Amino acid sequence: xxxxxxxxxxxxxxxxxxxxxxxxxxxxxxxxxxxxxxxxxxxxxxxxxxxxxxxxxxxxxxxxxxxxxxxxxxxxxxxxxxxxxxxxxxxxxxxxxxxxxxxxxxxxxxxxxxxxxxxxxxxxxxxxxxxxxxxxxxxxxxxxxxxxxxxxxxxxxxxxxxxxxxxxxxxxxxxxxxxxxxxxxxxxxxxxxxxxxxxxxxxxxxxxxxxxxxxxxxxxxxxxxxxxxxxxxxxxxxxxxxxxxxxxxxxxxxxxxxxxxxxxxxxxxxxxxxxxxxxxxxxxxxxxxxxxxxxxxxxxxxxxxxxxxxxxxxxxxxxxxxxxxxxxxxxxxxxxxxxxxxxxxxxxxxxxxxxx
Numbered sequence: 286x287x288x289x290x291x292x293x294x295x296x297x298x299x300x301x302x303x304x305x306x307x308x309x310x311x312x313x314x315x316x317x318x319x320x321x322x323x324x325x326x327x328x329x330x331x332x333x334x335x336x337x338x339x340x341x342x343x344x345x346x347x348x349x350x351x352x353x354x355x356x357x358x359x360x361x362x363x364x365x366x367x368x369x370x371x372x373x374x375x376x377x378x379x380x381x382x383x384x385x386x387x388x389x390x391x392x393x394x395x396x397x398x399x400x401x402x403x404x405x406x407x408x409x410x411x412x413x414x415x416x417x418x419x420x421x422x423x424x425x426x427x428x429x430x431x432x433x434x435x436x437x438x439x440x441x442x443x444x445x446x447x448x449x450x451x452x453x454x455x456x457x458x459x460x461x462x463x464x465x466x467x468x469x470x471x472x473x474x475x476x477x478x479x480x481x482x483x484x485x486x487x488x489x490x491x492x493x494x495x496x497x498x499x500x501x502x503x504x505x506x507x508x509x510x511x512x513x514x515x516x517x518x519x520x521x522x523x524x525x526x527x528x529x530x531x532x533x534x535x536x537x538x539x540x541x542x543x544x545x546x547x548x549x550x551x552x553x554x555x556x557x558x559x560x561x562x563x564x565x566x567x568x569x570x571x572x573x574x575x576x577x578x579x580x581x582x583x584x585x586x587x588x589x590x591x592x593x594x595x596x597x598x599x600x601x602x603x604x605x606x607x608x609x610x611x612x613x614x615x616x617x618x619x620x621x622x623x624x625x626x627x628x629x630x631x632x633x634x635x636x637x638x639x640x641x
Contacts, residue, residue: 307348325363380627382437389433398588406592420590450478453561458483462526465534469498472511487512522553532563537594547609554639565596566633577629611637
């Protein structure tokens with residue numbers, strides 16, 4: 286890359302945050318919905334909808350016109366949806382949920398990314414909310430964070446779990462431990478999506494998750510098949526299980542803590558016990574142009590959620606599993622063709638068994 290091309294590339298980074306907020310603001314001001322309902326509205330009419338001056342509408346819509354999202358008729362002075370009109374409502378709402386989460390959870394906190402990297406904790410949470418801890422603790426206390434983050438995470442789980450369970454083996458009559466299983470949704474999906482006879486699933490997470498978890502089991506009539514154990518994976522992992530599920534968890538930690546988790550899981554299993562891992566992964570070739578996991582997750586985990594962590598390449602996870610006493614039996618990465626083009630995470634599965 287020439288120096289000129291490098292500088293031009295840096296310019297793309299400079300305008301990234303303003304592009305995002307210009308687009309998102311057009312939705313939040315009601316401009317896009319208004320044009321969907323009544324194409325041809327002028328900036329004055331849209332200003333009435335948005336509660337802004339027509340001049341502000343015109344400025345915000347310049348980028349929309351440049352990108353082909355909105356069209357402008359110079360003779361009538363009217364605007365209409367262009368490319369945005371062709372996107373299905375469900376797909377558009379999914380993309381907007383990502384953008385809103387990035388706005389609420391990420392943009393303000395990432396101002397403190399260097400300090401978060403130095404301190405090993407998300408400094409932005411302390412500066413903005415007076416919260417000393419991780420995002421996963423903060424969402425329980427702060428409604429704006431929870432409302433932006435939790436629905437999107439539920440959607441991610443609902444979309445990825447069918448693929449995950451279609452590609453992992455859970456034998457009949459297995460005793461399954463859903464490690465860091467939060468409020469039991471993963472246990473419910475395990476029971477429903479695998480449909481292996483005699484399977485019993487236990488959610489293992491911090492004790493404060495028990496009430497909501499058991500309530501979820503009751504709502505789904507699964508009290509006889511699902512249970513809860515309170516504890517901390519960094520203290521010990523319960524024994525007596527044949528299969529351990531680790532979903533959306535390992536990528537939250539650096540290597541040292543990942544090893545602690547895997548070693549405790551290994552110690553809890555009998556020889557031949559299985560572990561099925563779901564985790565976003567980086568491609569082996571980090572220069573791949575569609576490698577959006579690299580664009581998003583390092584800053585998100587270090588600056589916004591944990592102060593550490595981030596995905597790894599599949600080969601790295603395989604190596605770590607082997608070093609922690611497992612034999613990897615299967616790896617698979619989600620086909621990009623099966624991922625909606627607006628979705629950032631590309632997930633991978635690693636299946637392994639405890640060696641003798």
